[in-house]
Amino acid sequence: MIRILVADDSATVREYLAFLLDQDPALQVVGKARDGLDALEQAERLKPDVIVMDVHMPRMNGYEATRQIMERVPTPIVMVSASSTRYEAATAFEALKAGALTVVEKPTGQDHPTQAESVRRLVQTVKLMAEVKVIRRWPRTRDWGSGVRDRGLISELPSPSPRPLAPGSQKIRLIAIGGSTGAPQVINDILARLPRELGAPILIVQHIAPGFTGGFADWLAQGTRLAVKLAESGEATRPGTVYLAPEGFQTGITTEGRIRLTRESAEEGFCPSASYLFQSVAEAYGRSAIGILMTGMGRDGAAGLKRLREAGGVTIAQDEESCVIFGMPQEAIRQGAVEHVLSPEQIVGAIRSLVNHG
Template structure:
């Protein structure tokens, strides 16, 4: 994005009072420009085609066409970065914004509505910064999913591999834990991988997903409903059970000790994040060494790259998502440049790779 030009924002919000509040927030950001306001999803679709904004700020609950359907239509017809926002939600429920992420939205943030609220400035800053960052994401048209081919192609390694290839995956090992890290674009990819793994995931999986505060509990529930696997927010001192997925809670680094007990740490952020993917990967590597499998998915920045390299140094297995399937090829690219990824794969092939590693463990045991 040209730094001299303001980022052109289209706001889709059915509540007049909320439109006014959010318009005020956007108008006070020196790098943002509000170019249009839609009162429902159908208007948003039309205005995206007419105004060609740099980014859309989309409410979920709207008449005529809700934000989820509007996101699906926009991403299939005239793709543009979309950030979903919400005013009220139950942190224990599956938020509809997560379905919008599945349809192609990039992020979900809470609405800053009450200037008298203690957290108003923080929420306003988070919303504006998210719009600024997501406006630079290059999105593509999302086509309706196709049925799997009768003979799917084998897992491929993409051309992003550096000249100095990392050491190949050693054959004789017993994978006892899987660690996954993701950021922008991660939720639907994680869901897709879990769906493909299903009951074949017979070891614990630990997951760090960068997400705005207030949504992580609903995210875990969303993964459970969508995948059929038990997914829960991690708690300290819980023994990680086979076949269960543990999501890092807000504001805490997630780890695990040699006894298989989960650990939570509220130490300083790493790479700008708490929880940090690299913190998780290092902990898993220290506890399980060559029996660990770490996977780094789509995301902005470089969190997880050094941690993935550390897993490899400890003898573990590593993989990163490829460029073509990544919404933001930041974190995986950083790992690939370091030679930290032993495999560079698309999500369906990542799932196959995990299954193959776990099958090898069962064969060896």
């Protein structure tokens, strides 16, 4: 049985969320908190398996509550939001940076056409996040790392056979990044450390709750010198610009460097899909591209990254130590798609070296 603490300043919403979660026989709501301070107190007292917490609450919001919970009583935290406005999204993503695992939309009312799907997504997310082993949050002066451990058996994985990551004759013209659970905060930190004059565009597929992609772009833009925007069909990519795949579209690139958006079916259950992006980059750019697969659950990205490696591109997976969930990088390593397994710090160094000096 997965024990859950629900935190929301609306009594009606608290009861509604508790009712929805209690309908699943594998879930049990053991506490209901009216704000962030109450959530912190009940988390210390009840030791729940998962906390489902609102973003904006009086006395202490979801960000500050997350920060203190991860310092005092580390617990998997799922942020829920009824709004994807810029302000709401920014607070939600700051909570992810503080240690929350993911953000999902609040289930809609019973008469809403998306109610069943939003409930299914919340229940599934709570179950998946309950499996993540969190640890006490790192000191606030350190940005790298995840505050979480999902320990895989790295010794049992095939060892990559990397080429040297030193600058050479290989000119890098494009960077493609795929990520899921835990990736937003790491992507934010990586982009913050890249120079404004970066000599290649960056394309990103991030698995995220519907309605939050625009807010994610705004949040990333606040912390980097690079330009950040949602990708638009047919636009020419430019060096020093980050393009986020919009929700509901498979995102690729043409040989002329133009964004290609299509309504194709989901790959590995996702649209946009990291594998679709990597495959497109392999076909259009081959050895002049870098593919980076970040933390996340599942298999998305592995097949596409393998195609990119076969085409001569540089392929990188985030290392297990810094991953929230090692699933996606681990699967890519198992399939022989990964040439280099690097920490976020090393990924920054590789990009800076290969793009501007390769």
